[in-house]
Amino acid sequence: MKGSAKRFLGIDLGASSGRIFLGTLENGRLSISKIYGFPNQGVQIFNGLYWDTPRLFEEVKKGLRVAVENHGSSFNGIGVDTWGVSFALLDNQNDLVGLPRHYRDRRADGMLEKLVKKVPADELFRRTGIQPLQINTSTQLFTMVETRSPQLQVTEKLLMMPDYFNFLLTGVTCSEYTVATTSQLYDPFRRDWASDLVKRLGLNVGWFQKIIEPGAALGRIHETVEEQTGLDLETPVIAIASHDTAAAVAAVPVEEDVGGWAYISSGTWSLMGVELERPLISEEALRYGLSNEGGVFGTVRLLKNIIGLWLVQKALEQWKLERDAEITYDDIERQAEQAEPFAHFIVPDSSVFLNPENMVDAIQKYCRASEQEVPRDIGSVSRSIFEGLAFRYRQTLEQLQDVSEKPIESIYVVGGGSKNSLLYQFTSNATGLPVNAGPSEATVAGNILMQAAAAGEIDSLKALRETVKKSFNIKSFRPMMSSEWEEAYKRYLRHYEQQRTG
Known part of the structure; x- marks a missing residue:
């Protein structure tokens, strides 16, 4: 500097x-x-x-x-x-x-x-x-x-x-x-x-x-x-x-001595991927739905676009209409944490969730059609979303791992969705990996620090990320209840296959 x-x-x-x-x-x-x-x-x-x-x-x-x-x-x-x-x-x-x-x-x-x-x-x-x-x-x-x-x-x-x-x-x-x-x-x-x-x-x-x-x-x-x-x-x-995702990934606060890592740029959509030195174009990458997009300082972002907190945002709109009351994301997170675990399985990026008139009704119809118990309250509906996203992240992680040259040992979450502590504790549980969340304004941080690089204040991606680490608080999550989540993931995969083939 x-x-x-x-x-x-x-x-x-x-x-x-x-x-x-x-x-x-x-x-x-x-x-x-x-x-x-x-x-x-x-x-x-x-x-x-x-x-x-x-x-x-x-x-x-x-x-x-x-x-x-x-x-x-x-x-x-x-x-x-x-x-x-x-x-x-x-x-x-x-x-x-x-x-x-x-x-x-x-x-x-x-x-x-x-x-x-x-x-x-x-x-x-x-x-x-x-x-x-x-x-x-x-x-x-x-x-x-x-x-x-x-x-x-x-x-x-x-x-x-x-x-x-x-x-x-x-x-x-x-x-x-x-x-x-x-x-x-x-x-x-x-x-x-x-x-x-x-x-x-x-x-x-x-x-x-x-x-x-x-x-x-x-x-x-x-x-x-x-x-x-x-x-x-x-x-x-x-x-x-x-490109806003490129700016956000530039601001991932990776530790210098960390091994392989994946990122999630989390918001309405979740973009999950790994950072590479060159494009990875293979039959496996095509089959897994992975894309190569440009990054900063000569990097490439190999990523998959997954639906994200869109489901919660749309469900919240519906709950506010039905209850004529102020409901916050903190309320949703608290009630989801108290709900019964693994009671309902959904595939978050199913086409029925892309733009339904009523997201709560869409989730209930989905569960009914797949012969599951129907979630009725805020806690059970929102928990099904958070668990479904965590399982989807693990699926994507396994695909990224399959095409990556080195083991993925940690996950970094940036963007507005990184403030959702329950979701990223679930993600750590589902993947068995440590999850580091923040900054929530990673896109803005990447935007401004790339300007600083142009002004001669930052000379490398390493220096940019060191600045991010010094400047923002990062939350860390470690896996919990690993055996329960492992068993639930197997159930999710069976449900996923039934939805894919049925």
Whole structure:
């Protein structure tokens, strides 16, 4: 670390909210504080679901004005992270050709099946290291080709979502590596866009911008941003690890002498994986549903996307409606802890739980259909979710272990879900491994510390993670009731097979 305190602004745009943080790095420690927040959700227009990017950028500028009002106009950097796969298309005037579509937009329904007829699933995986999914950038763009979208006739540039916000802040167009890898249009061996695949899908290679590494400086803010926010015109904008999961994994507080380890980036979704030096593309990885996404300092994140605390969030909405009373996550956790163990088995990422109108009813119907006792109260429903997630993590851990070169000896949990102590005690019990949970704001920490790396304050991933360890409290969990959990896991696997084959 060099010199006096450095101050950075981290813009963290999620699929349900946006937040702006002040990060201060001083004496090897990072402190963060939230400056501004706002909601984000898809906007339904007729049959389309869109991201309201103009409003989001207005909110970002409001947040920057709040930062200037409360903390002055001079900062050492600004960085933006967002979700992956979504993109913006620009014309020859650098104007949007239309509002960007939400990744849950229904226009791509059935298109993945057409796509894999044109380029087989195993070939897509071999070329990109990414599992074929309906939400992928590749599938969304293929949908536009197949439906002859007139937007493609005037498209000149494609920017992934964080790249688009970086463009709005600076006027510079480029593509940051970590988010580019989520597109299923990136070649991890050539470390560039998969131009042959782009052409086979009927797309124009010229739309895709130069790929830059995380931590690259884009330049100073645009003069219009200075005028509208009051920021110093010389404020640099950094292309951090702009995919939010990449930023979160950068901030995993791994001990220097730890052996093999896995991570869980925990929130609405759980992304569980291992960190590698090079992509792992094999038949086993394809069969297990694992994807290779870009990390920081030359790393690759081999991971699986598992449904996460979405089930609890949706169940909580229902309980609040039914009881007309305030129910907190602490209430749910306490009642789940008191409920009977291993009374109900669910597979959390079953399709019936993806977006039901009533999550509690969906869980009860699931148990009834699988000839189990039906959970009736908050404790039993929520415990079935937490146990189901813990068992699903163990399944994924075994798959990761099967393709990994060294034994996985510990698990690190980051993100908002890391605050759920019961879930991660269950995870330790189910896996038989120590679990270390925190920081809950890992994405923001990774965002800001990658800016610090660009400013010359951090020179390695090891140094970045040392800073995280010094700056945040980490909870540790050790396995308990191992024999009971082992027996219950065997029961879960039998249930899983019945659901898969039935």
